[in-house]
Amino acid sequence: MAPKSLRIEIRGRVALLTLNRPEALNALNSEMMDEVCDTVAKYGTDDKIGAFVLTGSEKAFAAGADIKEMQPQGYMDMYMSDFFNRWNELAALRKPVIAAVSGYALGGGCELAMMCDFIIAADTAKFGQPEITLGVIPGMGGSQRLTRAVGKAKAMDLCLTGRMMDAEEAERAGLVSRIVPAGELLETALAAAEKIAGFSLPATMMAKEAVNRSFEVTLEEGLRFERRLFHSLFATEDQKEGMSAFVEKRKAAFKHR
Ligand code: CAA
Numbered sequence: 711m712a713p714k715s716l717r718i719e720i721r722g723r724v725a726l727l728t729l730n731r732p733e734a735l736n737a738l739n740s741e742m743m744d745e746v747c748d749t750v751a752k753y754g755t756d757d758k759i760g761a762f763v764l765t766g767s768e769k770a771f772a773a774g775a776d777i778k779e780m781q782p783q784g785y786m787d788m789y790m791s792d793f794f795n796r797w798n799e800l801a802a803l804r805k806p807v808i809a810a811v812s813g814y815a816l817g818g819g820c821e822l823a824m825m826c827d828f829i830i831a832a833d834t835a836k837f838g839q840p841e842i843t844l845g846v847i848p849g850m851g852g853s854q855r856l857t858r859a860v861g862k863a864k865a866m867d868l869c870l871t872g873r874m875m876d877a878e879e880a881e882r883a884g885l886v887s888r889i890v891p892a893g894e895l896l897e898t899a900l901a902a903a904e905k906i907a908g909f910s911l912p913a914t915m916m917a918k919e920a921v922n923r924s925f926e927v928t929l930e931e932g933l934r935f936e937r938r939l940f941h942s943l944f945a946t947e948d949q950k951e952g953m954s955a956f957v958e959k960r961k962a963a964f965k966h967r
Pocket of ligand 1: 733734735737738773774775777778814816817818819821840841844847849850851852
Protein backbone atom coordinates (compact mmCIF):
# COMPACT_ATOMS: atom_id res chain seq x y z
CA MET A 711 0.00 0.00 0.00
CA ALA A 712 1.31 3.45 -0.88
CA PRO A 713 2.21 5.53 2.20
CA LYS A 714 -0.24 8.32 3.12
CA SER A 715 2.04 10.67 5.03
CA LEU A 716 5.21 10.27 3.03
CA ARG A 717 6.27 10.77 -0.59
CA ILE A 718 9.03 8.52 -1.85
CA GLU A 719 11.07 9.32 -4.96
CA ILE A 720 14.10 7.43 -6.17
CA ARG A 721 16.63 9.74 -7.87
CA GLY A 722 19.47 7.59 -9.17
CA ARG A 723 21.09 6.08 -6.07
CA VAL A 724 19.30 8.48 -3.69
CA ALA A 725 15.98 7.88 -1.94
CA LEU A 726 14.20 11.19 -1.34
CA LEU A 727 11.63 10.95 1.47
CA THR A 728 9.27 13.89 1.89
CA LEU A 729 7.10 14.14 5.00
CA ASN A 730 3.62 14.91 3.76
CA ARG A 731 0.98 15.96 6.29
CA PRO A 732 0.60 19.60 5.25
CA GLU A 733 -2.64 20.00 7.21
CA ALA A 734 -0.69 19.40 10.45
CA LEU A 735 2.67 21.01 9.50
CA ASN A 736 4.04 17.46 9.16
CA ALA A 737 3.34 16.60 12.80
CA LEU A 738 4.75 13.15 13.41
CA ASN A 739 2.05 10.60 14.17
CA SER A 740 2.34 6.82 14.51
CA GLU A 741 1.29 6.24 10.92
CA MET A 742 4.07 8.49 9.64
CA MET A 743 6.57 6.81 11.95
CA ASP A 744 5.62 3.39 10.56
CA GLU A 745 5.78 4.65 6.98
CA VAL A 746 9.20 6.27 7.41
CA CYS A 747 10.62 3.25 9.23
CA ASP A 748 9.15 0.72 6.75
CA THR A 749 10.65 2.75 3.90
CA VAL A 750 14.13 3.06 5.37
CA ALA A 751 14.06 -0.67 6.19
CA LYS A 752 13.22 -1.44 2.55
CA TYR A 753 15.85 0.80 0.96
CA GLY A 754 18.37 0.32 3.74
CA THR A 755 19.09 -3.15 2.38
CA ASP A 756 18.75 -2.27 -1.31
CA ASP A 757 22.20 -2.15 -2.95
CA LYS A 758 20.91 0.32 -5.53
CA ILE A 759 20.38 2.99 -2.86
CA GLY A 760 23.46 4.69 -1.42
CA ALA A 761 21.99 7.60 0.54
CA PHE A 762 18.75 9.20 1.73
CA VAL A 763 17.42 12.73 1.91
CA LEU A 764 14.66 13.38 4.43
CA THR A 765 12.75 16.61 3.98
CA GLY A 766 9.43 18.31 4.70
CA SER A 767 7.62 21.29 3.22
CA GLU A 768 8.76 24.87 2.76
CA LYS A 769 6.84 25.91 5.91
CA ALA A 770 7.70 22.94 8.13
CA PHE A 771 10.17 20.11 8.19
CA ALA A 772 7.97 18.89 11.07
CA ALA A 773 6.28 20.90 13.85
CA GLY A 774 6.78 18.12 16.38
CA ALA A 775 5.15 14.93 17.46
CA ASP A 776 1.39 14.95 16.87
CA ILE A 777 0.00 16.67 19.96
CA LYS A 778 -3.56 15.65 19.05
CA GLU A 779 -2.55 11.98 18.99
CA MET A 780 -0.74 12.23 22.33
CA GLN A 781 -3.20 14.47 24.20
CA PRO A 782 -5.66 11.72 25.34
CA GLN A 783 -3.02 9.13 26.26
CA GLY A 784 -2.13 8.01 29.74
CA TYR A 785 1.07 6.67 31.25
CA MET A 786 0.20 3.01 30.60
CA ASP A 787 -0.61 3.73 26.93
CA MET A 788 2.74 5.44 26.46
CA TYR A 789 4.74 2.92 28.46
CA MET A 790 3.19 -0.27 27.10
CA SER A 791 3.47 0.88 23.47
CA ASP A 792 6.96 2.26 24.18
CA PHE A 793 5.76 5.36 22.36
CA PHE A 794 8.32 6.81 19.87
CA ASN A 795 10.59 3.76 20.20
CA ARG A 796 10.26 2.80 16.55
CA TRP A 797 11.94 6.06 15.47
CA ASN A 798 15.18 4.44 16.65
CA GLU A 799 15.08 2.39 13.45
CA LEU A 800 15.77 5.56 11.50
CA ALA A 801 18.63 6.51 13.82
CA ALA A 802 20.03 2.98 13.43
CA LEU A 803 19.94 3.05 9.62
CA ARG A 804 23.42 2.18 8.38
CA LYS A 805 23.37 4.25 5.20
CA PRO A 806 23.90 8.04 5.21
CA VAL A 807 20.82 10.26 5.65
CA ILE A 808 20.74 14.03 5.14
CA ALA A 809 17.99 16.12 6.71
CA ALA A 810 16.99 19.02 4.46
CA VAL A 811 15.20 21.41 6.81
CA SER A 812 13.07 24.36 5.79
CA GLY A 813 10.74 26.18 8.19
CA TYR A 814 9.83 24.67 11.55
CA ALA A 815 11.81 21.77 13.01
CA LEU A 816 10.30 21.72 16.48
CA GLY A 817 10.14 19.07 19.19
CA GLY A 818 10.04 15.71 17.44
CA GLY A 819 10.81 17.54 14.18
CA CYS A 820 14.12 18.81 15.55
CA GLU A 821 14.76 15.39 17.07
CA LEU A 822 14.02 13.67 13.75
CA ALA A 823 16.47 15.98 11.96
CA MET A 824 19.08 15.15 14.60
CA MET A 825 18.61 11.40 13.98
CA CYS A 826 19.91 12.07 10.46
CA ASP A 827 23.66 12.24 9.84
CA PHE A 828 23.78 15.94 9.09
CA ILE A 829 21.39 18.80 8.62
CA ILE A 830 21.37 21.19 5.69
CA ALA A 831 19.14 24.11 6.61
CA ALA A 832 17.28 26.66 4.55
CA ASP A 833 17.75 30.22 5.76
CA THR A 834 14.11 30.02 6.91
CA ALA A 835 14.71 27.09 9.27
CA LYS A 836 13.73 27.35 12.94
CA PHE A 837 14.78 24.78 15.49
CA GLY A 838 13.44 24.26 18.99
CA GLN A 839 12.35 21.91 21.74
CA PRO A 840 9.07 23.48 22.88
CA GLU A 841 7.81 20.41 24.80
CA ILE A 842 8.16 22.32 28.10
CA THR A 843 5.31 24.59 26.96
CA LEU A 844 3.08 21.47 26.82
CA GLY A 845 3.97 20.27 30.30
CA VAL A 846 6.38 17.59 29.08
CA ILE A 847 10.00 17.24 27.95
CA PRO A 848 11.63 15.99 24.71
CA GLY A 849 10.91 12.30 24.14
CA MET A 850 12.62 11.45 20.85
CA GLY A 851 16.19 12.25 21.87
CA GLY A 852 16.19 16.05 22.18
CA SER A 853 17.76 16.24 25.62
CA GLN A 854 20.52 13.84 24.52
CA ARG A 855 21.30 14.55 20.86
CA LEU A 856 20.84 18.32 21.13
CA THR A 857 23.20 18.44 24.10
CA ARG A 858 25.82 16.45 22.20
CA ALA A 859 25.37 18.69 19.15
CA VAL A 860 25.34 22.14 20.73
CA GLY A 861 26.58 21.68 24.31
CA LYS A 862 24.90 22.09 27.68
CA ALA A 863 24.33 25.86 27.72
CA LYS A 864 22.28 26.08 24.54
CA ALA A 865 20.54 22.72 25.02
CA MET A 866 19.40 23.78 28.50
CA ASP A 867 18.31 27.16 27.17
CA LEU A 868 16.22 25.58 24.39
CA CYS A 869 14.73 22.76 26.48
CA LEU A 870 13.92 24.97 29.48
CA THR A 871 12.60 28.09 27.72
CA GLY A 872 11.09 26.38 24.67
CA ARG A 873 12.42 29.22 22.46
CA MET A 874 13.29 28.71 18.81
CA MET A 875 16.68 29.33 17.23
CA ASP A 876 17.06 30.43 13.64
CA ALA A 877 19.30 28.82 11.03
CA GLU A 878 22.24 31.20 11.71
CA GLU A 879 22.24 30.43 15.42
CA ALA A 880 21.86 26.71 14.74
CA GLU A 881 24.85 26.74 12.39
CA ARG A 882 26.98 28.74 14.84
CA ALA A 883 26.05 26.25 17.55
CA GLY A 884 27.04 23.24 15.41
CA LEU A 885 23.57 21.76 14.89
CA VAL A 886 23.55 22.50 11.17
CA SER A 887 26.31 21.76 8.67
CA ARG A 888 25.37 24.43 6.11
CA ILE A 889 22.73 27.06 5.39
CA VAL A 890 21.44 27.72 1.90
CA PRO A 891 18.76 30.00 0.46
CA ALA A 892 15.36 28.29 0.81
CA GLY A 893 14.95 27.93 -2.96
CA GLU A 894 18.20 25.96 -3.19
CA LEU A 895 17.62 23.59 -0.27
CA LEU A 896 16.48 20.49 -2.06
CA GLU A 897 18.94 20.68 -4.95
CA THR A 898 21.81 21.23 -2.46
CA ALA A 899 20.76 18.28 -0.30
CA LEU A 900 20.20 16.04 -3.31
CA ALA A 901 23.57 17.01 -4.80
CA ALA A 902 25.29 16.16 -1.49
CA ALA A 903 23.42 12.84 -1.25
CA GLU A 904 24.22 12.01 -4.87
CA LYS A 905 27.89 12.69 -4.21
CA ILE A 906 27.85 10.44 -1.14
CA ALA A 907 25.94 7.72 -3.01
CA GLY A 908 28.60 7.79 -5.74
CA PHE A 909 31.33 6.72 -3.31
CA SER A 910 31.96 3.18 -2.15
CA LEU A 911 28.92 2.12 -0.09
CA PRO A 912 30.86 0.10 2.50
CA ALA A 913 33.18 3.10 2.95
CA THR A 914 30.34 5.59 3.49
CA MET A 915 28.61 3.16 5.84
CA MET A 916 31.80 2.66 7.83
CA ALA A 917 32.51 6.41 7.92
CA LYS A 918 29.05 6.90 9.45
CA GLU A 919 29.58 4.07 11.90
CA ALA A 920 32.99 5.40 12.96
CA VAL A 921 31.79 8.97 13.55
CA ASN A 922 28.76 7.73 15.52
CA ARG A 923 31.00 5.47 17.58
CA SER A 924 32.86 8.53 18.88
CA PHE A 925 29.77 9.37 20.96
CA GLU A 926 29.81 5.99 22.70
CA VAL A 927 33.42 5.11 23.59
CA THR A 928 36.71 6.50 24.89
CA LEU A 929 39.11 8.13 22.42
CA GLU A 930 41.45 5.13 22.57
CA GLU A 931 38.64 2.65 21.85
CA GLY A 932 37.29 4.90 19.13
CA LEU A 933 40.67 5.18 17.43
CA ARG A 934 41.12 1.42 17.56
CA PHE A 935 37.62 0.92 16.14
CA GLU A 936 38.32 3.38 13.31
CA ARG A 937 41.63 1.71 12.48
CA ARG A 938 40.04 -1.75 12.31
CA LEU A 939 37.32 -0.47 9.98
CA PHE A 940 40.00 1.23 7.89
CA HIS A 941 41.93 -2.04 7.66
CA SER A 942 38.79 -3.95 6.68
CA LEU A 943 38.15 -1.69 3.69
CA PHE A 944 41.28 -3.14 2.11
CA ALA A 945 39.19 -6.27 1.53
CA THR A 946 36.89 -4.35 -0.83
CA GLU A 947 37.06 -4.04 -4.60
CA ASP A 948 36.33 -0.35 -4.16
CA GLN A 949 39.57 0.29 -2.27
CA LYS A 950 41.48 -1.26 -5.17
CA GLU A 951 39.49 0.80 -7.64
CA GLY A 952 39.69 4.07 -5.67
CA MET A 953 43.44 3.93 -5.17
CA SER A 954 44.18 2.60 -8.69
CA ALA A 955 42.08 5.40 -10.18
CA PHE A 956 44.10 7.99 -8.24
CA VAL A 957 47.41 6.48 -9.38
CA GLU A 958 46.18 6.21 -13.00
CA LYS A 959 44.81 9.79 -12.90
CA ARG A 960 41.23 8.81 -13.79
CA LYS A 961 37.86 8.98 -12.05
CA ALA A 962 37.08 5.99 -9.85
CA ALA A 963 34.14 3.79 -10.88
CA PHE A 964 33.04 2.25 -7.62
CA LYS A 965 31.14 -1.01 -7.57
CA HIS A 966 29.90 -0.19 -4.06
CA ARG A 967 31.31 -3.36 -2.59
N1 CAA B 1 0.76 18.30 16.50
C1 CAA B 1 -0.47 18.30 15.96
N2 CAA B 1 -0.92 19.28 15.16
C2 CAA B 1 -0.08 20.30 14.90
C3 CAA B 1 1.23 20.37 15.42
C4 CAA B 1 1.65 19.30 16.27
N3 CAA B 1 2.89 19.24 16.80
N4 CAA B 1 1.81 21.52 15.02
C5 CAA B 1 0.91 22.14 14.24
N5 CAA B 1 -0.24 21.42 14.16
C6 CAA B 1 -1.46 21.72 13.43
C7 CAA B 1 -2.25 22.84 14.13
O1 CAA B 1 -3.05 22.30 15.17
C8 CAA B 1 -3.07 23.37 12.97
O2 CAA B 1 -4.13 22.49 12.73
P1 CAA B 1 -5.67 23.06 12.66
O3 CAA B 1 -5.64 23.96 11.45
O4 CAA B 1 -6.48 21.83 12.49
O5 CAA B 1 -5.89 23.81 13.92
C9 CAA B 1 -2.13 23.24 11.79
O6 CAA B 1 -1.14 22.27 12.16
C10 CAA B 1 -1.40 24.55 11.46
O7 CAA B 1 -0.75 24.98 12.64
P2 CAA B 1 -0.93 26.50 13.21
O8 CAA B 1 -2.27 27.04 12.82
O9 CAA B 1 -0.60 26.46 14.66
O10 CAA B 1 0.20 27.23 12.37
P3 CAA B 1 0.99 28.55 12.77
O11 CAA B 1 1.74 28.97 11.56
O12 CAA B 1 0.08 29.55 13.41
O13 CAA B 1 2.04 28.10 13.93
C11 CAA B 1 3.69 26.62 14.91
C12 CAA B 1 3.09 27.22 13.62
C13 CAA B 1 4.38 27.75 15.70
C14 CAA B 1 4.72 25.58 14.51
C15 CAA B 1 2.56 26.01 15.78
O14 CAA B 1 1.78 25.16 14.95
C16 CAA B 1 3.04 25.21 16.95
O15 CAA B 1 3.44 25.78 17.95
N6 CAA B 1 3.01 23.85 16.84
C17 CAA B 1 3.36 22.97 17.92
C18 CAA B 1 4.86 22.93 18.15
C19 CAA B 1 5.20 22.00 19.29
O16 CAA B 1 4.85 22.24 20.43
N7 CAA B 1 5.91 20.90 19.01
C20 CAA B 1 6.29 19.93 20.01
C21 CAA B 1 5.33 18.80 20.01
S1 CAA B 1 5.60 17.63 21.34
C22 CAA B 1 6.88 16.68 20.82
O17 CAA B 1 7.39 16.84 19.74
C23 CAA B 1 7.33 15.62 21.79
C24 CAA B 1 8.63 14.98 21.44
O18 CAA B 1 9.62 15.18 22.07
C25 CAA B 1 8.73 14.04 20.37
